[in-house]
Amino acid sequence: MTMTQPARTALDERVEHVDVLIVGAGISGIGAAYHLRERFPDRSLVVLDALESHGGTWWTHQYPGVRSDSDLFTFGYRFKPWRGPSIATSAEILHYLGEVISENGLDAYIRHQHRVTAASWSTEDRRWTVEVTRGETGEELTFTTDFLWMCQGYYRHDQGYTPQWPGVDRFGGDVVHPQKWPADLDLTGKQVVVIGSGATAATLIPAIADSAAHVTMLQRSPTFFYARPKTHDLAVQLRALDVPEDWTHEILRRAYIAELNELTRISAESPDLAREFLIESMRPQLPPDVDIDKHFNPTYRPWQQRIAVLPDGDMFTAMREGKASVVTDTIETFTETGIRLSSGEELQADVVVTATGFDLSVFGDIAFTVDGEPVDFAQTVTYRGLMFTGLPNLAYVFGYFRHSWTLRADLISDFVCRLLAHMEQKGASMVVPQLRPEDAGMPLGPWVDPENFNPGYLARSMHLMPKQGDREPWTHLHEYAEEKDLLPAADLDDGTLVYR
Structure with a gap:
């Protein structure tokens, strides 16, 4: 029974x-x-x-x-x-x-x-x-x-990881962690600094870039990004042929597994080749004046940390259109109006988003x-x-x-x-x-x-x-x-x- x-x-x-x-x-x-x-x-x-x-x-x-x-x-x-x-x-x-x-x-x-x-x-x-x-x-x-x-x-x-930075208490704007996003937060016309460059930042930035005045991704060190279609071409072809969904699911499942297995294998056996592949895949999608070695070439080998996926290259599109930009530096202190970096540069901000990970x-x-x-x-x-x-x-x-x-x-x-x-x-x-x-x-x-x-x-x-x-x-x-x-x-x- x-x-x-x-x-x-x-x-x-x-x-x-x-x-x-x-x-x-x-x-x-x-x-x-x-x-x-x-x-x-x-x-x-x-x-x-x-x-x-x-x-x-x-x-x-x-x-x-x-x-x-x-x-x-x-x-x-x-x-x-x-x-x-x-x-x-x-x-x-x-x-x-x-x-x-x-x-x-x-x-x-x-x-x-x-x-x-x-x-x-x-x-x-x-x-x-x-x-x-x-x-x-x-x-x-x-x-x-x-x-x-x-x-x-x-x-x-119930809580995300947020480092302790000097001067946060005197910052006049809002400081928000993505895990505790306020439902009433309005970013329209705001200068936004997103601290971090992992999967959360890569997701958030293109989603707010159209409404914010500008979004700056502030990272301590670069992350590998990989732009790929939101919908796999093979899925489009199979569905156009009216292939049963359980067949499509299994075929695409195997295709994605095989693709990731190969990238993982190359990253372990030939990390320089994997690095070149990832960087060259990013290059044509970024603004021509971006310093790729400084902002998009991590010190760790590919797949030693998770590669952030960009569906249809959406974050790169925001950067090409001038709605978002990237800064690689460390934080000296928060100020009343933003963040002063170790290089002396100051980033003006109305809102700071701490996409700094979790516990x-x-x-x-x-x-x-x-x-x-x-x-x-x-x-x-x-x-x-x-x-x-x-x-x-x-x-x-x-x-x-x-x-x-x-x-x-x-x-x-x-x-x-x-x-x-x-x-x-x-x-x-x-x-x-x-x-x-x-x-x-x-x-x-x-x-x-x-x-x-x-x-x-x-x-x-x-x-x-x-x-x-x-x-x-x-x-x-x-x-x-x-x-x-x-x-x-x-x-x-x-x-x-x-x-x-």
């Missing part, structure tokens, strides 16, 4: 027990719930989310122009065709996620405005006890679960304990980047840096469902990753190798994250090309997962 609502325990009506508890109703949590319902329709399930509605990032980010930085054929789920343009707005993505929820009846399992504050594992009881605060009233609830699936994302939604949230800032002992994730070793030594019956979704997040979320869903089925077959109520004797002395490295990927939000928080080893399955791979074959074939009985 399919259960549409979780049952309450007989021991305590105030405690709700479910077979699987998912934390987060963004793209990871919705996907996890779909896969679990498909594979185990008789298992009880609840999805808890702290926000007022589904979508995670796409719900909280409401700054002008907010859109995807990945193509939707791979950022969308493999099980639901994407029918829109390759690069989509947040509204389009939220609509797509809403369709997944409604078409599969997932709304029966999602509890909004339920913030998880603590999770404690009991080996004796073989379950997690999860403490939750509900809504604005702060009502405290308790859930228990046999398996905890962390899909809460990787950064704090990493280590496992949702939830207080974890195992058998009464607090968990320090920095002292754990990851199992394939999705489980951790010493933490039983817990899985964690952390997507790809270069490929779309959802590609890994789907792979992890497959793995977790396979693991749950394997536990059932073995009659096991508990599984925990554990180093084998031959693994005990292996070298440990950071969650992410900075030589591979080193954006600021990771560098600031790496000391809080789990470690990885130098061999499988204690590594955290970051490339879909490797994991798409490795994860489905992972041996669940190789001695690294201990069942009880």
Whole structure:
């Protein structure tokens, strides 16, 4: 019999027990719930989310122009065709996620405005006890679960990262972080300085350039940009031929994966060639007087940080039309009317937008304990980047840096469902990753190798994250090309997962 609502325990009506508890109703949590319902329709399930509605990032980010930085054929789920343009707005993505929820009846399992504050594992009881605060009233609830699936994302939604600059208090204009964009902010005729040059800045600048008097992108160091069509030519051709949408979705999905695999390969094996390709692709789209080496040639190698996508080259168009410009310098101080740079130049500003990134949230800032002992994730070793030594019956979704997040979320869903089925077959109520004797002395490295990927939000928080080893399955791979074959074939009985 399919259960549409979780049952309450007989021991305590105030405690709700479910077979699987998912934390987060963004793209990871919705996907996890779909896969679990498909594979185990008789298992009880609840999805808890702290926000007022589904979508995670796409719900909280409401700054002008907010859109995807990945193509939707791979950022969308493999099980639901994407029918829109390759690069989509947040509204389009939220609509797509809403369709997944409604078409599969997932709304029966999602509890909004339920913030998880603590999770404690009991080996004796073989379950997690999860403490939750509900809504604005702060009502405290308790859930228990046999398996905890962390899909809460990787950064704090309630605050962004803003460096401390001298003189900010005396600035006479508005200082705004994109994560906290005021609904009533009017930029018409304003001089706007956007600090930062990552994906957020690249999204925001063309969206406000037409209304603002001028937008200046102020960056400490350059970023690689890649202009590409908002809609892939192949998608246009296939749809013109009335090819079924699920075929189009799969063909475009494979095309984007192959393209990104090749760029990733070249960036690793021939970084100078990749650099030349990216710079030369930017050159004809920029104003002829722009110093490309100064403003668009980063010191890091291609793909050591994320390449910012510009649909139809929109930010470059704003620069060619004189509506936006770029300055590469460091900030000496804010003044009453703008920002004075280390070079002595002063940028006049009515509004300063701090597109300076976000703060990493280590496992949702939830207080974890195992058998009464607090968990320090920095002292754990990851199992394939999705489980951790010493933490039983817990899985964690952390997507790809270069490929779309959802590609890994789907792979992890497959793995977790396979693991749950394997536990059932073995009659096991508990599984925990554990180093084998031959693994005990292996070298440990950071969650992410900075030589591979080193954006600021990771560098600031790496000391809080789990470690990885130098061999499988204690590594955290970051490339879909490797994991798409490795994860489905992972041996669940190789001695690294201990069942009880």
